[in-house]
Each structure stands twice: as C-alpha cells, then as structure tokens.
Amino acid sequence: MEAVRARYCFDGSRFVPGGVTLLLEEGRIAGVEPHAFEVPDGCAVSTYGGTLLPGLVDMHVHLVTDSGPDALSRVAGYSDEEVDAVVTEALRRQLAAGVTTVRDLGDRWFNVVDRRDRQRVDGRRDQHPQPRIVASGPPVTVPGGHCHYMGGEVTGADGIRAAVRERAERRVDVVKVMASGGVNTPGTDVMRTQFTDDDLRLLVDEVHAAGLPVTAHAHGTPSVRQALTARVDGIEHCTCMTETSFGDPGEDLLAALGSSGVVVCPTLGMDRAAQPQPPPPLLALLERLGTTVEGMLTGRLRYTARLRDAGVRLVSGVDAGIQPGKAHGTLPVAVAELVQAGFGVAEAVATATSLAADACGLSGTTGRLRVGCEADLLVVEGDLERDVAALRSPVSVRRRGVEVHLNASGPHPVR
Ligand SMILES: [Zn+2]
Missing domain, CATH: 3.20.20.140 (Metal-dependent hydrolases)
Structure with a gap:
C-alpha cells in the first residue's frame, strides 16, 4: 500500500476542505481519508502542497x-x-x-x-x-x-x-x-x-x-x-x-x-x-x-x-x-x-x-476520488479552487497508480 497526501483536494465533484490522504493499492483507490490520517506502518507517503484531483x-x-x-x-x-x-x-x-x-x-x-x-x-x-x-x-x-x-x-x-x-x-x-x-x-x-x-x-x-x-x-x-x-x-x-x-x-x-x-x-x-x-x-x-x-x-x-x-x-x-x-x-x-x-x-x-x-460509462472506474476507482490521479500546484489556472501546472500524474515523469521526453514510469 502507498499513500498520497495533499493539502488541497477536489474529489471529482467538490473541493474537500482540509485536504486528503488517499490510500492506493494495486492501482486502485483503497481509502479516502482526512489529511492528518496516520498511515499503516510501512506505507510510503508522497506529500504535496498543491491540489490532488482525479486525472x-x-x-x-x-x-x-x-x-x-x-x-x-x-x-x-x-x-x-x-x-x-x-x-x-x-x-x-x-x-x-x-x-x-x-x-x-x-x-x-x-x-x-x-x-x-x-x-x-x-x-x-x-x-x-x-x-x-x-x-x-x-x-x-x-x-x-x-x-x-x-x-x-x-x-x-x-x-x-x-x-x-x-x-x-x-x-x-x-x-x-x-x-x-x-x-x-x-x-x-x-x-x-x-x-x-x-x-x-x-x-x-x-x-x-x-x-x-x-x-x-x-x-x-x-x-x-x-x-x-x-x-x-x-x-x-x-x-x-x-x-x-x-x-x-x-x-x-x-x-x-x-x-x-x-x-x-x-x-x-x-x-x-x-x-x-x-x-x-x-x-x-x-x-x-x-x-x-x-x-x-x-x-x-x-x-x-x-x-x-x-x-x-x-x-x-x-x-x-x-x-x-x-x-x-x-x-x-x-x-x-x-x-x-x-x-x-x-x-x-x-x-x-x-x-x-x-x-463515457466509466462512473465506477475513473473521474472520482472514490474507493474502488482506478488510481488515475493528478496533482497540480497551489489551490485550484482559488485559481483555475493551476490546472496548467501539473506536478504529478498517476495512471492506474503508476506515477509518470513529466519531463520533456516523458512521460515514463518513475520507478
Ligand atoms: Zn472533432
């Protein structure tokens, strides 16, 4: 299991006050928890100061x-x-x-x-x-x-x-x-x-x-x-x-x-x-x-x-x-x-x-930060709710849980 923690969060429908800690397992979202959630032992956490939202x-x-x-x-x-x-x-x-x-x-x-x-x-x-x-x-x-x-x-x-x-x-x-x-x-x-x-x-x-x-x-x-x-x-x-x-x-x-x-x-x-x-x-x-x-x-x-x-x-x-x-x-x-x-x-x-x-008929698959959905995730800089232009500044993209490099020759898997 791994976790993604972000200061701001849009869950697909609304902004979630106080941010979120998302638990990922086998490419899917396994938990949607408060920002301060204590993750289980051995669970790697990626922490962001920006906004986490569905891909x-x-x-x-x-x-x-x-x-x-x-x-x-x-x-x-x-x-x-x-x-x-x-x-x-x-x-x-x-x-x-x-x-x-x-x-x-x-x-x-x-x-x-x-x-x-x-x-x-x-x-x-x-x-x-x-x-x-x-x-x-x-x-x-x-x-x-x-x-x-x-x-x-x-x-x-x-x-x-x-x-x-x-x-x-x-x-x-x-x-x-x-x-x-x-x-x-x-x-x-x-x-x-x-x-x-x-x-x-x-x-x-x-x-x-x-x-x-x-x-x-x-x-x-x-x-x-x-x-x-x-x-x-x-x-x-x-x-x-x-x-x-x-x-x-x-x-x-x-x-x-x-x-x-x-x-x-x-x-x-x-x-x-x-x-x-x-x-x-x-x-x-x-x-x-x-x-x-x-x-x-x-x-x-x-x-x-x-x-x-x-x-x-x-x-x-x-x-x-x-x-x-x-x-x-x-x-x-x-x-x-x-x-x-x-x-x-x-x-x-x-x-x-x-x-x-x-x-697209993909309600239970993607487009929401919801348990069971595939971990298609985007993190952008800053507070998206205050400035929609933040959507143009991606810091992290995950497709089915796999993070991709955002460099010029990318995206490639990070690991
Ligand atoms: Zn066309």
Whole structure:
C-alpha cells in the first residue's frame, strides 16, 4: 500500500476542505481519508502542497492528428507507421497534461481502436503508462462529407447498417456521426445537415440496437435539431450557428436540449498563445457570419453559460490535435474558459472529471476520488479552487497508480 497526501483536494465533484490522504493499492483507490490520517506502518507517503484531483478526461480528441497546422487534412496521407507514431506522441502529450482518459472521436479507419485493443492487453504491465482510450473508429459521414477521408463514408440504409455492424464488431465504445458539415472539410457546409432525417434516425436506432451510444457532430441549428429528434446520446460542438449569429439556439431548442438528457461537448479550449490566428477556413466562416475571432469566443462563452442555465449536461473536450491552438493537452484551457463564462471552479472541473467519466460509462472506474476507482490521479500546484489556472501546472500524474515523469521526453514510469 502507498499513500498520497495533499493539502488541497477536489474529489471529482467538490473541493474537500482540509485536504486528503488517499490510500492506493494495486492501482486502485483503497481509502479516502482526512489529511492528518496516520498511515499503516510501512506505507510510503508522497506529500504535496498543491491540489490532488482525479486525472482529467478529454471528451473530444483526434489521436491521429499531430497538433500542427492543417493536421486533420494530412491524416489521409499517413502510412500506418506514421499514424502509429502520431498516436503515441498524442497520448504522451495528453498524459503529461494530466489527462488520463481520452475519448477519440475521429479515427482514421480503425487505427486508434487497434491501439486501444493492444493497450488493454499490454497495459496490464504498466511499463509505459498511457491514457485510457475510449474510441469511436472513423466517424460515419456521407460520400464526400465532413472528414470523408477518414474512412467512414456510407450510402443509403444498407450502408448505414453495414457501418454500424462493422463498428459493433470492432467493439467501439461509441459511434460518431457527422450530422452537419465541418469547418475544415472543403465542400461541406456547417450550416446544413448531411443526412436525411430518416437516415440519421435509422443510424441512431441501429447503434442503440447494438447496445452502443452515439454522438453527433453538429454545428448549424438544423443539424442540432435533427440530432436531438433522432435521439442521439451526445452532441459535439453544438454551436447552434445560423447565417447571422454564433450560438443562438432559440428558447425552444435550448429547453429541448436541457430536458433531453443529451450530453453536450461544446469543444471549447483555444490556446491563443499557441495560435494567435484561426485557420483560413474558420476565418472565412467568421467573415460569412459578420463576426471576429473575439466575437466568436465571447459569443461561445455566453452561449455555453445559457446551455448550463438550461440544465444541459455539459462535458469538456478540446477537439484536441487538429491545430496548434487545440494541441493535445489543451484541456485545462477549455476548463478555464468555462470559469470565464461564469461557471464555479468545481462545476467547471467536474465537466472534465466526474461528469465526463459518467458520459463515457466509466462512473465506477475513473473521474472520482472514490474507493474502488482506478488510481488515475493528478496533482497540480497551489489551490485550484482559488485559481483555475493551476490546472496548467501539473506536478504529478498517476495512471492506474503508476506515477509518470513529466519531463520533456516523458512521460515514463518513475520507478
Ligand atoms: Zn472533432
């Protein structure tokens, strides 16, 4: 047994006054005790002056993208070896930022699903800790549709059924569907739906019949409305764009999103220091909407607060890897943006820990400092409750109890 003692503590839902002493055994949390708890003889204790919290969950990543300019469109040209190297580096960066679980929503073919399967076999030895992967496989899209080059194009009802069958056979954790066009795929339109109402409904029904959840990429209001009507479990981006505004769902749609129980990942998190200017396709979209980068960012924060007020289940994910401002490991920026939008710090961090774990079906596994959960842990500098920016200063990361080095060439196991 070993113990981790920290002066401050966030347990996944709330800050615990007075800090905590966590007991770890065989990679799991074996006890959650007061800070002054006297540990049993022979139990090694790691003591921190900062804040201990569950390892983070990034709900929207693309492990096959390398965080460079135009990363998505370069994916199609990679060899399998290149994809593998990009995935490894993406996982390394995520873990170094304290992210111990990633939900991958845009595989090229089934590269990430294969990695997840290998991880489940090899990971037991914990020699090279990596974030846990929750994987969708290639997003289902229409011919020539958003991210068509990732291998998920389908045509007609038979194509939809075959795509769902293939994903179920590959044991994906969730199915991703592109309900609208995307900013980064030329020839598609974020304002328009890609599928007919019937086809999207068929897809959702087939996925549910296979016992899986489905999440829909949806920007324009028509696609959000269509996805909600088709009874998806999650909506990505959910920007509710119209030709004249950024993030204006209207009161009826807002209320419907709130009462549906659908999980919305607004994909906030834009590191302006890493990328002062958005990519050209986004600039063109902003021009079409008659707004600026600042207008978009403040509009999205105001809109996200409205989603919260309407009772929408929100989780945090970056769309990590697609460009420098959304590099792997940017999740703390997305959480800080929620605080900027008026969220309490506990409420904001919960969207990247307990609420995210719940949305992945991992409630009893990760995302909380609770007995029986895997010891996926993050310690950050200082008092996180007072300053959410502390989330960007990790001092210790443990994946299933194994501490990883946070140096430039890491993470590697400490022992
Ligand atoms: Zn994405």
